[in-house]
Amino acid sequence: MKNPAIIGQSIPRLDAPSKVTGKAIYTDDMKLPGMLYGKLLRSPLAHARIKRIDVSKAKALPGVKDVIVGADTPGVKYGNWRLVPQSQDELPLAVDKVRFVGDEVAAVCALDPETAEKALGLIEVEYEELPAILSVEEATAEGAGLIHQESKGNVSLVRKIDYGDLDQMFAKADYVREDTFRVHPVQHAYMEPCSSLAQTEEGNRVTLWTSTQTPYIVQCLLASTLGLPENNVRVMKVQIGGGFGGKMELRPWEFCAAFMSLRTGRPVKFTLTRHDELAYGRRRHPMTIYSKVGFKKDGMLLAKDFQVMLDGGAYNAMGPTATFLCGTFGNMLYNYPAYRYFGRHVYTNKPPASAMRGFGAPQAAFAAETQMNMAAEELGIDPIDIRLMNAMQTGDVIPDVATISSCGFKESLEEVRRISGWDQKRKNKTPGKGLGIGCFSFISGGVFNWFNTKYNFSAAEVKVFEDGTAQLAVMACDIGQGPDTVLRQILAAELGIPIHKIRLISMDTACTPKADLGTWGSRVTLMNGNAIIEAAGKIKAMLRPVMFSELDLNQIHDLAFEDERVFVRANPKKGMDFAECVYKALRGREGEPLTARGYYTPRNKGLVSPAFSFGAQVAEVAVDQDTGQIQVEKMYTAHDCGVAINKMSVEGQLEGAIQMGLGYALMEDLVMDDQGRTLNTTFLDYKMPAAEDMPPGESVEIETYEPEGPFGAKEAGEGLAIPTAPAISHAVFEAVGYRCMETPITPEKVLRALGKIK
Amino acid sequence: MAKRTIELIVNGDRYELAVDPWRTLANVLREDLRLTGTKVGCAQGDCGACTVLLDGRSISSCLTLAVEAHQREVTTIEGLAPSPDELHPIQEAFVQHGAVQCGYCTPGMVLAAKHLLDNNPAPSEAEIRAGLSGNLCRCTGYNKIVDAIGAAAKKISDTGKEA
Ligand code: FES
Ligand code: FES
Numbered sequence: 001m002k003n004p005a006i007i008g009q010s011i012p013r014l015d016a017p018s019k020v021t022g023k024a025i026y027t028d029d030m031k032l033p034g035m036l037y038g039k040l041l042r043s044p045l046a047h048a049r050i051k052r053i054d055v056s057k058a059k060a061l062p063g064v065k066d067v068i069v070g071a072d073t074p075g076v077k078y079g080n081w082r083l084v085p086q087s088q089d090e091l092p093l094a095v096d097k098v099r100f101v102g103d104e105v106a107a108v109c110a111l112d113p114e115t116a117e118k119a120l121g122l123i124e125v126e127y128e129e130l131p132a133i134l135s136v137e138e139a140t141a142e143g144a145g146l147i148h149q150e151s152k153g154n155v156s157l158v159r160k161i162d163y164g165d166l167d168q169m170f171a172k173a174d175y176v177r178e179d180t181f182r183v184h185p186v187q188h189a190y191m192e193p194c195s196s197l198a199q200t201e202e203g204n205r206v207t208l209w210t211s212t213q214t215p216y217i218v219q220c221l222l223a224s225t226l227g228l229p230e231n232n233v234r235v236m237k238v239q240i241g242g243g244f245g246g247k248m249e250l251r252p253w254e255f256c257a258a259f260m261s262l263r264t265g266r267p268v269k270f271t272l273t274r275h276d277e278l279a280y281g282r283r284r285h286p287m288t289i290y291s292k293v294g295f296k297k298d299g300m301l302l303a304k305d306f307q308v309m310l311d312g313g314a315y316n317a318m319g320p321t322a323t324f325l326c327g328t329f330g331n332m333l334y335n336y337p338a339y340r341y342f343g344r345h346v347y348t349n350k351p352p353a354s355a356m357r358g359f360g361a362p363q364a365a366f367a368a369e370t371q372m373n374m375a376a377e378e379l380g381i382d383p384i385d386i387r388l389m390n391a392m393q394t395g396d397v398i399p400d401v402a403t404i405s406s407c408g409f410k411e412s413l414e415e416v417r418r419i420s421g422w423d424q425k426r427k428n429k430t431p432g433k434g435l436g437i438g439c440f441s442f443i444s445g446g447v448f449n450w451f452n453t454k455y456n457f458s459a460a461e462v463k464v465f466e467d468g469t470a471q472l473a474v475m476a477c478d479i480g481q482g483p484d485t486v487l488r489q490i491l492a493a494e495l496g497i498p499i500h501k502i503r504l505i506s507m508d509t510a511c512t513p514k515a516d517l518g519t520w521g522s523r524v525t526l527m528n529g530n531a532i533i534e535a536a537g538k539i540k541a542m543l544r545p546v547m548f549s550e551l552d553l554n555q556i557h558d559l560a561f562e563d564e565r566v567f568v569r570a571n572p573k574k575g576m577d578f579a580e581c582v583y584k585a586l587r588g589r590e591g592e593p594l595t596a597r598g599y600y601t602p603r604n605k606g607l608v609s610p611a612f613s614f615g616a617q618v619a620e621v622a623v624d625q626d627t628g629q630i631q632v633e634k635m636y637t638a639h640d641c642g643v644a645i646n647k648m649s650v651e652g653q654l655e656g657a658i659q660m661g662l663g664y665a666l667m668e669d670l671v672m673d674d675q676g677r678t679l680n681t682t683f684l685d686y687k688m689p690a691a692e693d694m695p696p697g698e699s700v701e702i703e704t705y706e707p708e709g710p711f712g713a714k715e716a717g718e719g720l721a722i723p724t725a726p727a728i729s730h731a732v733f734e735a736v737g738y739r740c741m742e743t744p745i746t747p748e749k750v751l752r753a754l755g756k757i758k
Numbered sequence: 759m760a761k762r763t764i765e766l767i768v769n770g771d772r773y774e775l776a777v778d779p780w781r782t783l784a785n786v787l788r789e790d791l792r793l794t795g796t797k798v799g800c801a802q803g804d805c806g807a808c809t810v811l812l813d814g815r816s817i818s819s820c821l822t823l824a825v826e827a828h829q830r831e832v833t834t835i836e837g838l839a840p841s842p843d844e845l846h847p848i849q850e851a852f853v854q855h856g857a858v859q860c861g862y863c864t865p866g867m868v869l870a871a872k873h874l875l876d877n878n879p880a881p882s883e884a885e886i887r888a889g890l891s892g893n894l895c896r897c898t899g900y901n902k903i904v905d906a907i908g909a910a911a912k913k914i915s916d917t918g919k920e921a
Binding site: 019020024191 | 788799853
């Protein structure tokens with residue numbers, strides 16, 4: 001079926017005018033009467049017992065209104081895996097023990113930020129230092145101390161996947177290789193530092209404006225840590241300055257703002273600094289990845305044994321999900337007759353790692369795709385050919401995981417080969433230059449319910465009015481990726497009304513329908529889009545009787561909703577204005593509003609996701625053999641995101657993903673000392689690509705139609721962050737023969753490999 | 759330290775303020791004048807989110823003391839559009855070209871672009887990129903921002919006026 005014209009259009013973001021004029025309001029822009037300013041005291045040590053805390057001097061400082069430590073709080077542990085209570089290992093403020101440099105120990109609120117800061121300096125904490133465990137190897141070594149008493153061997157979660165006869169397949173293989181890869185930590189580096197503002201009303205109700213990607217999760221976990229009913233907490237809409245996975249949990253400053261607001265009866269705001277973010281904030285998991293893979297000599301894959309240790313830092317955060325997904329990303333691109341995954345989430349005394357754009361996939365793909373290139377090289381097969389031979393296709397099954405319902409992977413490979421001039425350039429090689437390939441597959445949201453919500457995963461409420469406008473209420477959360485526009489495009493397409501006639505209410509846990517699990521795992525367009533379509537369908541069903549009785553239609557007639565009209569599809573002249581139709585329906589209902597709700601929860605969709613996107617990317621690089629400098633000259637991408645709802649937004653996702661992928665591959669790294677302190681805590685030292693660092697790009701969208709997605713759409717934002725690092729790494733190998741097994745790819749490593757430095 | 763009385767001319771409006779001498783211009787704009795369009799992404803001079811124009815030149819307002827702006831003209835993002843229902847061509851181009859995602863870098867980007875085009879009305883792509891060297895964006899990959907600035911330059915020179 002043909003999609004309505006508004007689907008696929010490059011409609012400029014509806015929130016853009018408010019953002020270019022400075023009117024858009026982010027949390028830290030808010031100031032309420034009587035508001036207090038909060039600050040956090042953090043642990044200076046990576047691992048220590050708290051012997052004594054004395055806050056009396058801080059409390060006595062004029063202007064200080066409240067000081068709290070762990071013992072003052074209800075002491076309820078939290079974490080996003082509510083289904084597995086023992087995984088909930090975090091407290092808003094440390095009790096007894098601190099586990100990383102930056103662990104929150106106390107909080108202060110005062111009349112102004114300077115007084116709050118001063119008060120922090122007056123809090124006396126006596127620590128008994130414990131040995132800091134700073135690597136997964138130390139953490140899992142025999143006799144290592146325990147970071148959390150309950151977690152034996154410092155492993156908090158194990159995930160196994162096992163199918164096919166691994167031993168038999170390896171025995172059959174003509175070519176087997178084993179490699180170990182190490183990938184480093186990077187940070188989301190969203191431009192808006194986290195900020196939260198809480199206000200209490202009517203005694204024990206709390207309203208929270210907060211920089212989050214998961215308002216519903218924050219609502220639930222905040223309520224439980226405060227010891228309040230869920231309904232007493234309202235998380236409200238505010239603009240969010242980026243998230244990328246770094247803002248999807250309850251955070252200590254959210255709790256402290258709410259808790260201190262309840263205690264003082266005044267609004268309390270916390271805003272982090274960039275130093276806080278870089279030094280203590282969430283990050284992408286460093287991993288140690290062992291991979292053994294077996295092929296027939298013609299390049300057919302037979303088996304893979306994938307063993308991963310995730311360096312989780314001091315708490316689980318979203319690490320369990322990353323551990324789970326990493327195993328799935330290890331085999332998502334190609335058909336493996338036998339596959340085994342053994343993933344371990346390991347505690348260390350470092351700032352917790354968590355979800356970050358790709359959720360375990362950038363790391364898994366760096367190893368898996370690099371190894372694919374190594375195998376192709378040794379088998380004497382073109383790296384694209386070997387991928388084509390093994391690539392997933394529509395209808396393929398990833399055992400125990402999913403059936404792929406749409407897949408444009410092979411087409412992506414063919415396209416990227418064509419646009420990059422792959423064959424010619426590989427034939428006529430220039431020294432110091434190279435082309436490299438990396439591929440990806442990604443999920444469109446998760447089917448798992450570790451949060452243990454009792455609600456649908458996504459919900460939408462649609463209301464239509466006699467002036468021909470509509471209102472859409474969704475809990476979905478725009479953190480910059482664009483659902484405030486895209487979701488309205490979907491409703492506009494369904495109701496046949498212009499997008500500017502739809503008012504949006506989003507991200508308000510008190511008055512948007514329950515629930516929405518938030519913005520992560522590339523779930524919003526597919527899941528919320530489906531909920532909107534269901535709600536719109538119910539509205540149309542309410543309008544149907546008006547049409548049939550007013551126009552005396554035959555039972556066989558089908559109605560169309562287009563161009564602000566409702567009409568008989570076979571006879572467009574027969575119809576009326578949408579506004580008139582709504583008016584008539586309202587008349588008949590004695591004013592009872594025309595409101596409908598739609599829901600979406602993936603069911604019978606395997607264990608991972610209802611839909612999967614695919615793609616391939618080629619990097620063209622030049623390496624200066626004297627300095628080791630790597631210049632990415634061009635990026636070529638072909639990807640299958642199903643039907644793009646908003647083309648310009650999809651392009652924006654791709655371009656933004658390349659910025660992040662480039663930074664991951666070449667520039668960004670969180671450097672730590674042997675005390676567990678992060679050393680590069682400014683953007684001068686934490687280098688991410690600026691405008692001049694960005695290579696030109698060329699891209700092709702492979703349109704498939706995803707049957708599970710709204711108008712055929714699926715994931716388009718996250719997966720693209722995956723292929724860039726392996727593609728660049730491969731290109732560097734092709735250029736100068738250096739194969740990076742331990743990211744990032746730095747000039748120093750290149751020069752060492754070339755024997756130019758020791 | 760005693761407060762200083764300063765006079766700021768912000769977006770054409772004159773304000774007399776008593777401020778602590780250590781306070782930054784970004785802080786005074788945001789907290790005292792409530793012009794919160796000026797964003798603070800780092801407060802360290804590294805990200806450009808706090809860019810404003812001081813006597814027409816782009817500066818990082820997080821690195822500038824409010825007292826330094828005494829009796830000088832400050833333009834913030836709120837002062838760029840010619841009227842409440844019109845956008846400046848740079849703002850318009852940012853909207854139309856998809857140069858805005860989360861929007862946190864946007865005010866700074868727009869004002870950096872304004873400075874650039876005031877000094878170089880027909881910049882090459884490389885000059886635009888160089889002109890943004892002090893401004894970080896984590897969402898867009900910059901390409902659409904660069905396109906938008908190129909388009910705005912053209913529009914301004916075609917119409918011969920700023921809006
Ligand atoms: S906030 Fe001023 S440069 Fe970042
Ligand atoms: S649009 Fe988000 S940082 Fe630039």
